[in-house]
Amino acid sequence: MQANHSETVQEQFDAQAQAYLQSAVHAAGPDLLRANELIRQVIPASRGRLLDVGCGAGHLSFAVAGALASVVAVDPSPNMLITVGKAAADKSLQNIRTVQASAESLPFDDAHFCVVASRYSAHHWLDLPNALKEMRRVVKPGGYLLMIDIEGDENALVDTHLQAVELLRDRSHVRDRSPSEWGRLIADAGFSDIAHQNWITRLAFEPWVTRMRTSPERVAMIRAMQREAPAEVRQALAIEEDGSFSMKTGLWWAQRQEI
Numbered sequence: 001m002q003a004n005h006s007e008t009v010q011e012q013f014d015a016q017a018q019a020y021l022q023s024a025v026h027a028a029g030p031d032l033l034r035a036n037e038l039i040r041q042v043i044p045a046s047r048g049r050l051l052d053v054g055c056g057a058g059h060l061s062f063a064v065a066g067a068l069a070s071v072v073a074v075d076p077s078p079n080m081l082i083t084v085g086k087a088a089a090d091k092s093l094q095n096i097r098t099v100q101a102s103a104e105s106l107p108f109d110d111a112h113f114c115v116v117a118s119r120y121s122a123h124h125w126l127d128l129p130n131a132l133k134e135m136r137r138v139v140k141p142g143g144y145l146l147m148i149d150i151e152g153d154e155n156a157l158v159d160t161h162l163q164a165v166e167l168l169r170d171r172s173h174v175r176d177r178s179p180s181e182w183g184r185l186i187a188d189a190g191f192s193d194i195a196h197q198n199w200i201t202r203l204a205f206e207p208w209v210t211r212m213r214t215s216p217e218r219v220a221m222i223r224a225m226q227r228e229a230p231a232e233v234r235q236a237l238a239i240e241e242d243g244s245f246s247m248k249t250g251l252w253w254a255q256r257q258e259i
């Protein structure tokens with residue numbers, strides 16, 4: 001029988017925890033610096049509690065732990081959580097705790113965290129609207145939402161190509177949301193004062209497919225799509241000779257709105 005989406009996510013990520021710990025795209029970036037800056041602006045030094053949903057190998061948690069009293073790093077993949085625990089110990093970060101869970105069902109009390117956050121994970125979530133509502137439930141009134149993810153494109157042609165190569169590369173891909181989709185989703189979940197910024201992120205082809213163990217057949221399909229892509233798509237995604245390309249990393253910062 002065909003695996004369901006949660007099983008596919010587990011298959012895709014559980015074996016790849018080390019690859020994500022070492023991934024250059026994940027380990028650094030201007031978004032991590034900005035996340036740290038935003039948190040320091042609103043949370044009194046080392047006082048707040050942050051939830052990192054879909055923590056993967058833990059790079060967002062590591063980047064912000066120094067500004068907070070505690071971080072809870074959540075992921076459905078047991079090996080990701082083991083990797084986070086070991087890497088946090090190596091970095092002498094003692095205020096990071098790991099919990100196995102999915103974004104759509106967070107095992108925490110209402111209004112428990114000062115900041116709820118997620119980076120490069122939401123495009124895998126089966127039910128993003130409900131996951132955002134869960135994040136709103138567990139953040140304090142007046143607390144903050146920080147979402148970082150690959151952006152979908154507002155141009156339908158470019159967006160269709162982006163989502164297609166994403167799905168060919170990774171069976172657990174659901175959807176990269178565009179800035180306008182994010183704006184609606186975040187507002188509908190009960191957050192206001194939404195601020196957005198983005199950065200160009202270049203994806204080197206070989207590490208991009210190797211990290212997800214994309215099969216040779218699927219790599220060939222991606223290469224064919226890139227070869228045959230119309231000029232508008234080649235230009236928007238800055239597709240290079242070897243298949244490397246660029247997309248945008250978006251960051252959204254918002255505050256829990258009281259109804």
Ligand SMILES: C[S@@+](CC[C@H](N)C(=O)[O-])C[C@H]1O[C@@H](n2cnc3c(N)ncnc32)[C@H](O)[C@@H]1O
Pocket residue numbers: 009013020026027053054055056057058059060061074075076077080101102103104118119120121124125126
């Ligand atoms: C690319 S990794 C995350 C990278 C990490 N946040 C960082 O900053 O480097 C994506 C993670 O999302 C997790 N994930 C997938 N579906 C999820 C869901 N529904 N809820 C929470 N996490 C999920 C995967 O298990 C995987 O570890």
